Amino acid sequence: MICTTEQIVNLDECPQKLRFSIDYEPVRVTLATALYKSLAEGLKSGLPAQAESKFMQLAAFPGLAVQGLNVYEIARHHSKLLEILTTYLLGGAKEKWHRPPTQRLAGDLLYRPQSYVETGKLRRVVLASSWSADRELEERNSWRSIGDIVAMERPMIVNVIVIGQLRNGFRNSFWTSALSHPQNRQIRFQGAALNATGKWNPIRRENSVLDTLEWLRLMQQDNCFESLVHSFEIPIPEDSERVHTQLQAMLREANALPTGNLYRRRSSCYRAFYPCQFANVCPKGFETPPETLFQLKK
Numbered sequence: 001m002i003c004t005t006e007q008i009v010n011l012d013e014c015p016q017k018l019r020f021s022i023d024y025e026p027v028r029v030t031l032a033t034a035l036y037k038s039l040a041e042g043l044k045s046g047l048p049a050q051a052e053s054k055f056m057q058l059a060a061f062p063g064l065a066v067q068g069l070n071v072y073e074i075a076r077h078h079s080k081l082l083e084i085l086t087t088y089l090l091g092g093a094k095e096k097w098h099r100p101p102t103q104r105l106a107g108d109l110l111y112r113p114q115s116y117v118e119t120g121k122l123r124r125v126v127l128a129s130s131w132s133a134d135r136e137l138e139e140r141n142s143w144r145s146i147g148d149i150v151a152m153e154r155p156m157i158v159n160v161i162v163i164g165q166l167r168n169g170f171r172n173s174f175w176t177s178a179l180s181h182p183q184n185r186q187i188r189f190q191g192a193a194l195n196a197t198g199k200w201n202p203i204r205r206e207n208s209v210l211d212t213l214e215w216l217r218l219m220q221q222d223n224c225f226e227s228l229v230h231s232f233e234i235p236i237p238e239d240s241e242r243v244h245t246q247l248q249a250m251l252r253e254a255n256a257l258p259t260g261n262l263y264r265r266r267s268s269c270y271r272a273f274y275p276c277q278f279a280n281v282c283p284k285g286f287e288t289p290p291e292t293l294f295q296l297k298k
């Protein structure tokens with residue numbers, strides 16, 4: 001089997017998680033998965049509108065794993081978030097981003113990196129609800145970074161985009177929310193001007209007619225990116241040969257993974273942005289995930 005970066009991460013987090021994720025898929029897609037899938041569509045096509053429409057497609061089928069009556073509003077909110085993030089990441093040139101080809105690490109051990117490749121380097125985007133030095137350390141040491149770096153023998157640039165905490169299905173940050181002046185309709189985000197000129201009304205990106213590039217320009221004018229965007233480079237590790245050997249061992253383990261109930265690593269069940277998709281059912285113990293939540297992969 002060809003192992004992806006994500007499968008190696010799953011194995012590292014919990015062998016049971018890898019087993020389930022090979023055999024089953026959720027009936028409805030989680031917001032985090034839909035965000036990354038749609039962002040990839042936008043970046044690989046070089047078209048922000050593609051990210052937006054992919055998210056709406058996933059929201060229609062198989063549907064989002066969110067509760068409530070306002071699922072359409074939640075989907076629209078996130079699709080507009082994706083459109084603006086993709087526009088920002090593509091920059092003015094709007095060049096397509098490319099995935100590296102599948103790598104043969106040794107013998108029949110095949111590995112498919114899921115970062116992006118650009119001249120001499122790899123690139124990865126992390127969508128985070130908040131950012132901290134601890135979280136950076138986690139990303140620097142994750143197999144999502146290190147696996148691709150040693151497989152491709154290239155350093156990696158990580159672009160972190162803070163998209164805010166999820167509250168009632170919405171993520172309020174400067175990407176999605178601004179203040180509008182009641183008289184002249186001027187849009188601002190932060191700064192002294194807001195206090196000096198009366199009461200401003202909150203406005204969501206999805207309800208604004210402002211062009212995406214203009215929204216981004218105004219974010220820049222109000223120094224919004226400082227708190228929302230972080231980038232750092234991860235060099236090829238000095239012991240890359242040893243890490244390469246470890247990666248090969250993990251690929252062998254993934255290829256020979258037994259079926260049925262495996263060792264469960266419970267510390268991985270409830271992570272902040274990426275809780276295990278089986279967390280609602282697995283720790284209670286089950287042989288087969290309930291059909292209302294998961295289906296066998298075809």
Ligand code: SF4
Pocket residue numbers: 013014015016017018020264265266268269276277278279280282283
């Ligand atoms: S819920 Fe926890 S124990 Fe179960 S598969 Fe996920 S990470 Fe492993």
